Amino acid sequence: MTRAIALVDIRTARERIANKIERTPTVLSQSLSDRAGHPIHLKLEHHQTTGAFKLRGASNAIAALSPQERSRGVVAASTGNHGRALAHAAKLEGMRAVICMSRLVPENKLDAIRRLGAEIRIVGNSQDDAQQEVDRLVAEEGLVMLPPFDHPDIIAGQGTLGLEIMEQVPGTASVLVPLSGGGLAAGVAAAVKGVSPATKVIGISMARGAAMKASLDAGRPVQVEELPTLADSLGGGIGLDNQLTFGMCRGLLDDVILLSEDEIAAGIRHAYAEEREIVEGAGAVGIGALLSGKAKANGPAVLILSGRNIDMGLHRRIVCGDPALTERVA
Ligand SMILES: *Cc1c(COP(=O)(O)O)cnc(C)c1O
DSSP states (O other), X not given: OOOOOOHHHHHHHHHHHTTTSOOOOEXXXXXXXXXXXXXXXXXOGGGSGGGBTHHHHHHHHHHTXXXXXXXXXXXXXXXXXXXXXXXXXXXXTTOOEEEEEOTTSOHHHHHHHHHTTOEEEEOSSSHHHHHHHHHHHHHHHOOEEOOSSSSHHHHHHHHHHHHHHHHHSTTOSEXXXXXXXXXXXXXXXXXXHHHOTTSEEEEEEESTTOHHHHHHHHTSOOOOOOOOOSOGGGOSOOXXXXXXXXXXXXXXXXXXXXXXXXXXXXXXXXXXXXXXXXXXXXXXXHHHXXXXXXXXXXXXXXXXXXBOOOOHHXXXXXXXXXXXXXXXXX
């Protein structure tokens, strides 16, 4: 039996974090609805405090700590948004937070975490290198590790987003979820299917280094090469000793779609030009999947815009259609 997070855990999380996070709006996209021939809704989670949904899981995990654990502080490896969320949530509680990250993490994300008052350690070229530093700090300084996705309280916290979607768009036929380590997809799928078993939940990753998709195809967690992508928040592996998200994604996701860099760029551009929303690559994959025709709506659908933490110079080049961008990382 695969261990999994259930609806009751997600409802508990929601009560715990109710006054620590924003309940973000879900709006109808007229332009996407016209194209798809069905109502297409956008869950504007990029307006969450810290600019991404990760504050939900981080707040829930911190709220679940014992007083003794709180006094020791928390540590994590992060490509940015989890680190930012953890720094914010820890600061609210007056706790120490140490964030370890690889050299691939963009400067704007690093600065934001530093400004939130967390200590930063930059180590190696991959999430795995950063994770080794986390393990050292846990062993030598007694810090409590809160990983970005493979943790029951993190998954339950991300799942609160799924509860909101089912209240905001009760009859939704499908939910499109950005997919990396699978904390968001596992939590949202558990909530959505717990409330409405017939609703489809579809994960979307970039084609360049889609670790969960490769693992689902292989039937076990596998490693893939980490490559630069416009959806940088979707980079990184799922962990060869994955405990929860692999099994939950295998059991709960109806499909996984992979996007090219051009299709991700088109999602960012559409969000800006048509919806007047600034989203990062990871947050634009739902729109990109629909625009590309790789995802098809068969009824009302909800796309999760998961984050907005993109370098604004890069964003400007994408919305201006600089072809060098997607060629360089094609
Ligand atoms: C972390 C993140 C994701 C992917 O979440 P997982 O739980 O790792 O699958 C998607 N979008 C944004 C903006 C993120 O920060």
